[in-house]
Amino acid sequence: MSVFHLEIVTPDRSFFSEEVEMVIVRGIEGDLAILKDRAPLITPLKIGKIRIFQDGKEKVAAVVDGYISVENHKTTIITEAAEWPEEIDIERAEAAKKRAEVLLKERPDGIDVARAQLALQRALNRIEVGKLK
């Protein structure tokens, strides 16, 4: 199968930079599968999984929201945070989930509901991806 270059960068590291056959990401309008020679595009990503296909095998990473840019010979994903399953501290994600759930249930004065909902989504996504290790 034809390959193209995929780069995933976060503020603290180059998370991934290799040739791949396909990547599937969660865009704001649903899942998006990128193959070689796809028409150029820039679109925001949602909190979710990145599924990378190489040599017929699949790798999965958790990402928070960001952007994907597809150019002729290269696809770049820029995100605030990305983790492989084995890097995910599930206890930490469980604690973040609990904090967000308590906030959303008790709704103390001044709570930023949207922010708590995003924290909950990040935690749920990490728990799901962390279980793949």
Ligand code: ATP
């Ligand atoms: P927490 O409240 O536990 O910090 P968060 O959702 O606010 O969670 P982020 O702001 O998304 O965390 O990420 C901050 C940094 O911490 C990033 O580098 C991210 O990769 C890392 N990180 C967050 N949660 C985990 C986790 N459960 N396991 C491993 N790394 C994590």
